[in-house]
Amino acid sequence: MAVNVVVNDEVREVDPGSKAWQLFAETPDVIAARIDGDLRDLSTELADGQRIEPISMESPDGLDILRHSAAHVMAQAVQELFPDAKLGIGPPITDGFYYDFDVDEPFTPDDLATIESRMKKIVKEGQKFSRREISDDDARVELADEPYKLELIGLKSNAAPGELQSAAEGAGVEVGEGGLSIYDNLKRDGSLAWKDLCRGPHLPTTKRIPAFTLMRSAAAYWRGDEKNKQLQRIYGTAWPSKEAQAEYLHRIEEAQRRDHRRLGNELDLFSFPDEIGSGLPVFHPKGGVIKRAMEDYVRQRHIEEGFEYVGTPHIAKEELFHTSGHLPYYGDGMFPALDVDGQDYRLKAMNCPMHNLIYRARQRSYRDLPLRLFEFGSVYRDEKSGVIHGLTRVRGFAQDDSHSYVTPEQAADEIRHLLNFMLSLLRDFGLDDYFLELSTRDDSKDKFIGSAEDWEVATQVLADVAAETGIELVPDPGGAAYYGPKISVQARDAIGRTWQMGTVQYDFNQPSVDRFNLEYVAADGSRQQPVMIHSAKFGSIERFLGVLVEHYAGAFPPWLAPVQAVGIPVAERHVDYLRTLGQRLKGAGIRFEVDDSDERMQKKIRNAQTHKVPFMLIVGDHDVENDAVSFRYRNGEQENGIPVGEAVTRILESIATRAQV
Structure with missing residues (x-):
């Protein structure tokens, strides 16, 4: 007798025993399904009357599944390389994932490189994520060598789901409402490569992980409680394409360049x-x-x-x-x-x-x-x-x-x-x-x-x-x-x-x-x-x-800049002219400084640009003779022979209009 399911509001007829993946065999970007409101693996057997929604890797749910699967691959790689490592929790997080491990020594950058290399091997093998349900007692027997997993099982037995999540951040990916499940990573010949306590869902196979990299490691207390043992946490990121990952890593580099803590020190703020x-x-x-x-x-x-x-x-x-x-x-x-x-x-x-x-x-x-x-x-x-x-x-x-x-x-x-x-x-x-x-x-x-x-x-x-x-x-x-x-x-x-x-x-x-x-x-x-x-x-x-x-990135618009303009003399004989000009600028409310240091003029320009000063007023003999300045912007553009009155007006207008110079 045929089974009727509803896919995106369309009734579909499938054979008894059909799996979710069969509904989307011609849609390769589908990696999981929402069945009657719950996220499930594509290997889930369909039942009559179920409502099914496909989950693509680019969707928020799909990204979580991708990253959670990558976390499992990382944990497998760690235990293959460090057999004594004990597993903590490995959830997806914003833009990535992490997994906590109890190991004798902190991970080094070389360790991370080795772990990432082993992960690539596991991904290439195309191991299958296979879910099986298990009772609490059987899980305790099967995971007897994993003390942190045993603790989570105990927490599940004695806490409501909300209480469990607050007791251990990320615990929801391991245990929660309903029964327990274990995911086996199976090699192509069907033999067991690795296993972990997990609610899922996961990608169909490790080969569906297109791009990932490990970012860093750090210490983290078990269950976020400083009274507990300190574990080692490895952070990674995973994306639907190498291009998406490259864009993300570029954003990370840009964010580091803009880090206000570093700039606050460099700019003396x-x-x-x-x-x-x-x-x-x-x-x-x-x-x-x-x-x-x-x-x-x-x-x-x-x-x-x-x-x-x-x-x-x-x-x-x-x-x-x-x-x-x-x-x-x-x-x-x-x-x-x-x-x-x-x-x-x-x-x-x-x-x-x-x-x-x-x-x-x-x-x-x-x-x-x-x-x-x-x-x-x-x-x-x-x-x-x-x-x-x-x-x-x-x-x-x-x-x-x-x-x-x-x-x-x-x-x-x-x-x-x-x-x-x-x-x-x-x-x-x-x-x-x-x-x-x-x-x-x-x-x-x-x-x-x-x-x-x-x-x-x-x-x-x-x-x-x-x-x-x-x-x-x-x-x-x-x-x-x-x-x-x-x-x-x-x-x-x-x-x-x-x-x-x-x-x-x-x-x-x-x-x-x-x-x-x-x-x-x-x-x-x-x-x-x-x-x-x-x-x-x-x-x-x-x-x-x-x-x-x-x-x-520290380059404030002129109205907010600590120093709005700096005077740069071509030679020492031009300093007095700039100091007189400075009195006029300060009288107009402009925050102005004269660089009268012993540095060469080009070094003074570079210093002003490093300190993100919006305007530089450069003065040489010709400027002194003509009551003018060379007006230079911090982006490198420069206009020579600008009358002092016009230079003052330009600066004041940019401040008054809050221009983004």
């Missing part, structure tokens, strides 16, 4: 002294210039947009953060309590509780709303050492933080106003490629407070306003803050990487009677609860500066 502590940056004079320019500009823009500037302290009594709900729901992100005169105080990790107190300091009328409060608030978060990364993930930073207090009827207009404001700021800073992300509540988790009805109203308001913009909107289920949903702006930089920038969050919880009991007097004389809209345009000044360094 900021540093992270050990004496101060990890994740706590200090800004040097040149970095301070950029930071101040950003802050001055954004502060003025907030004032123009109707915000009132406020200031709040760095610490507060612990009870304040209980009232706001942050300690119960965000306590792990805050530093431990400080004892002040027998009372517990906390370094603030957010500004909103204090802004609520400013709102509550006097009676508010509906005529006062929207009330918009803004500050550059210094906050502190107890980030784990493993996630701290230059300026983009720090422990102490300044938020360009604002809170709008509105009537429920005003909420949509205020969100619209904030989004338009936020996007205009990003464009001013040269980030004009972005999309929106809508973070919502996950009803299966208990980290959210407030009624389902309030969440539904808040989410719908955000979704409607986001849709009006016409900008791509991507869902982020479960990504909301505990007190309400949010829209975040995800900006792409010069090499296509995505960074979360500003956020707009709808908060109906903190103003409530159970929290800060915020009120306004309505037109009818009744007392009503306002809605609180959180917004941060940059997120943090530090992080945004780090992103800008990488976006511009």
Whole structure:
């Protein structure tokens, strides 16, 4: 009797015992299938009534399957070369994969080269990935020599799937809901080459891995817990073609060239002294210039947009953060309590509780709303050492933080106003490629407070306003803050990487009677609860500066450049002329320096280009005689005999228009 299945909404008739691969025999780019919602191998036998969707290697699911298969090949190669190595976990990750191993000595670069060579041999052999289901007890017997796999089996037996994933990052690729399965790597004669505990799915054979390479190795604690043994993790990447992999490796090289930590040191912008502590940056004079320019500009823009500037302290009594709900729901992100005169105080990790107190300091009328409060608030978060990364993930930073207090009827207009404001700021800073992300509540988790009805109203308001913009909107289920949903702006930089920038969050919880009991007097004389809209345009000044360094590769537009122009004398006798010119430039507000060092002129030009100075004013005898300069751009273009007045005008115009020179 024939079996009927539905493939992309089309009913197909197949013979009993048919495998999924037979449906796609003429579609070579299909590597797996989604069957009744679950990802499955192409070797899966079809049953009557199933709905089937083909999975290509270029799709997000397909890339994960490719990379997970490459991780298995890597683990096989490691155990063939290092027979005593014990297996940890090997999941796919963004743009690649990793696998953890318990070995006696860390892997060396030569080891990685040898492992990659063995992987190529395994790929060339075309070993078949063959899945078989197994009971927990049988798996324990079969994997008796793999202590970490045994631990995962034990975790599975005693934990819900969500708990298992939190107990061991990446464990979902090994064990989860339902029974266990093992994948055998079979040689062409059917003999066993290697095996691993895994949920799958995998590619049909190792030969379907078109391009891969190993990137690096690093130490990693088992299950991400520093109390556990330190394993050795090997990272790799795999792609659907050699061309795609080459493009990725080029992007990696470009990202390394743009790394803000390296450029911050080379350009003398900021540093992270050990004496101060990890994740706590200090800004040097040149970095301070950029930071101040950003802050001055954004502060003025907030004032123009109707915000009132406020200031709040760095610490507060612990009870304040209980009232706001942050300690119960965000306590792990805050530093431990400080004892002040027998009372517990906390370094603030957010500004909103204090802004609520400013709102509550006097009676508010509906005529006062929207009330918009803004500050550059210094906050502190107890980030784990493993996630701290230059300026983009720090422990102490300044938020360009604002809170709008509105009537429920005003909420949509205020969100619209904030989004338009936020996007205009990003464009001013040269980030004009972005999309929106809508973070919502996950009803299966208990980290959210407030009624389902309030969440539904808040989410719908955000979704409607986001849709009006016409900008791509991507869902982020479960990504909301505990007190309400949010829209975040995800900006792409010069090499296509995505960074979360500003956020707009709808908060109906903190103003409530159970929290800060915020009120306004309505037109009818009744007392009503306002809605609180959180917004941060940059997120943090530090992080945004780090992103800008990488976006511009350190070559800031003139309005942000620490030094906007440098004077370069052809000979020492021209220095006084440049110093006089410098007084004129500085009087016009231009950040100008004269290079009066003993270096030759060409070396001075190279130094200015290395320091990414937008404009060079080169002066020789002819220029002094004619009150002129040779006007040189950092890209190497040069115009000679430019009158000083015109040179000043050019620089001022580029600053005023925020030109991307």
